[in-house]
Amino acid sequence: MIPKINGLGRSFAGVAAYCLHDAPEPDDRRPETSKRVGWTDTRNLATIRPERAARLMAATAKAAPDLKRLAGGARGGRKLAKPVLHYSLSWARGETPDRREMSRAVDGSLEALGLEGHEALIVAHDDTRHPHVHVIANRVDPETGKTATLGNSELRLSRWAEGYEREQGRIRCEERVKNNARRRAGEEVVRTPWERPLHWARYRREGMLPGRARRARGPVDEERVDMEAWRRAEAQAWEKVEDRRWLGFWRLESRARKEWAELHKRQEDTRRRLDRESRTVRGRLRIWRIERSLRELVGAVRGREDLVEGWREDLDRYHKSERAALGKAHGESARQIERKVRENYRRGLRDAERWAWEMRARQPTWGRERARTITPIPIRPPRPRGPERDGGGFER
Structure with a gap:
C-alpha cells in the first residue's frame, strides 16, 4: 500500500475533471473520454453522480461561514483558500483488490486523517498495472463549517498504511516500518538527497x-x-x-x-x-x-x-x-x-x-x-514518479 498526498487545491471541478477523464493530451487538451475510470463512489453526499458531487462540495466550502453561524460558532476567521484535498492509494503489482476492499481502505485512510465525517469523491482507475484509487475530500466540515487540520498528514497515512499491510499479513515496505519505529522512539528520520521525494514543480522551476x-x-x-x-x-x-x-x-x-x-x-x-x-x-x-x-x-x-x-x-x-x-x-x-x-x-x-x-x-x-x-561505474536507478507512473512515490 502506497498512500500519496498530491496536495491541496482551490477547485473541486478541476481535480474532478482530471480524475474522471483520461490523462491530458500532449498539447494540454482535456480529453472527453473516461476509459480509465473503473468505478466512482461518494461519502457524506446526497448524490452518487461524480459531477454533481464536485459542485456540492464546492457549495459546502463556499457556505462555511453560514455553517459556522448555524452551528453556534463564531462566523469570523480567515477565509479558506484551498478547501480541496487530493490523495491516492496504490496497491502493489499483482494485488487484485475488489471494489469492497478498496472502499474499506479509503474509509480507513479518511478516518486516519480525521475526515470520516467530511464529503469525499472516490474515483478508481484501471489504466496502470497496479490498482489505485483517487480520493477528493472536502476540508470543510458539512455540519460545523470548520476546517480540518491536516498537520503531519503524510505521517498519519504512513502509520495507517503500515497497519493496513499488517492486517493483510504481508509487509511490502520494510523501510516504512523502520522509519515509523524510529519516529516512535523519538529519533529523527533523515533521508539522503537522492531519496527525498521532490515535487515535479521543483524540478521544472x-x-x-x-x-x-x-x-x-x-x-x-x-x-x-x-x-x-x-x-x-x-x-x-x-x-x-x-x-x-x-x-x-x-x-x-x-x-x-x-x-x-x-x-x-x-x-x-x-x-x-x-x-x-x-x-x-x-x-x-x-x-x-x-x-x-x-x-x-x-x-x-x-x-x-x-x-x-x-x-x-x-x-x-x-x-x-x-x-x-x-x-x-x-x-x-x-x-x-x-x-x-x-x-x-x-x-x-x-x-x-x-x-x-x-x-x-x-x-x-x-x-x-x-x-x-577501468572499473564499472554503478549508476543509480531513476527515481519513481508516483502512483500514476507504475508505482513508487510516497513511502515513509
Whole structure:
C-alpha cells in the first residue's frame, strides 16, 4: 500500500475533471473520454453522480461561514483558500483488490486523517498495472463549517498504511516500518538527497531535470578516440557532478526551510504587535510616529477602523515583498548551483575526451591494462514518479 498526498487545491471541478477523464493530451487538451475510470463512489453526499458531487462540495466550502453561524460558532476567521484535498492509494503489482476492499481502505485512510465525517469523491482507475484509487475530500466540515487540520498528514497515512499491510499479513515496505519505529522512539528520520521525494514543480522551476542537465555531446573526432573509454569517463564525470548537485540542493533546501520559518515567525510577531498596539491610544500614536503623517494624527487618536485597516494592508504589502525577495534569493542560489554543475561537467567532458584520445593512441598495448584501470561505474536507478507512473512515490 502506497498512500500519496498530491496536495491541496482551490477547485473541486478541476481535480474532478482530471480524475474522471483520461490523462491530458500532449498539447494540454482535456480529453472527453473516461476509459480509465473503473468505478466512482461518494461519502457524506446526497448524490452518487461524480459531477454533481464536485459542485456540492464546492457549495459546502463556499457556505462555511453560514455553517459556522448555524452551528453556534463564531462566523469570523480567515477565509479558506484551498478547501480541496487530493490523495491516492496504490496497491502493489499483482494485488487484485475488489471494489469492497478498496472502499474499506479509503474509509480507513479518511478516518486516519480525521475526515470520516467530511464529503469525499472516490474515483478508481484501471489504466496502470497496479490498482489505485483517487480520493477528493472536502476540508470543510458539512455540519460545523470548520476546517480540518491536516498537520503531519503524510505521517498519519504512513502509520495507517503500515497497519493496513499488517492486517493483510504481508509487509511490502520494510523501510516504512523502520522509519515509523524510529519516529516512535523519538529519533529523527533523515533521508539522503537522492531519496527525498521532490515535487515535479521543483524540478521544472529550479532546472533540476537530470535529462536537461546532462547534455553529453560526442567527441569532436570519434575516429581518433576510444568510444568505450570515452563513455565510461563521461559516466564517471556525470556521476561526480550529480552527487555534488544533489548535495548542493539538499543544503539549499535545509537553509531555505530555516530562513522561511524565521521569516514567517517574524512576520507573525509583527502582525500581533500591530493588532495589540492598535487597541490603545499610546500604541496608535507610536505607529503614527513611524508613519509621520499629520493628517492621520486625529485618526490615530480616535482609533478609526479604516486607518487601522490601512496599516494592516501596508504591512501585508511589505511582508509580501519580503517573501518575494527571499524566494528570488533562493532561486538565484539554485541557478548558481546549476551553473557550477554545468561548468564542472564541461570540464569533465574535456578530460574524458583527452583521456580517450590517449587510450586510442595506446591501442596496441593497453588491452591488458584496461581491465585493471577501468572499473564499472554503478549508476543509480531513476527515481519513481508516483502512483500514476507504475508505482513508487510516497513511502515513509
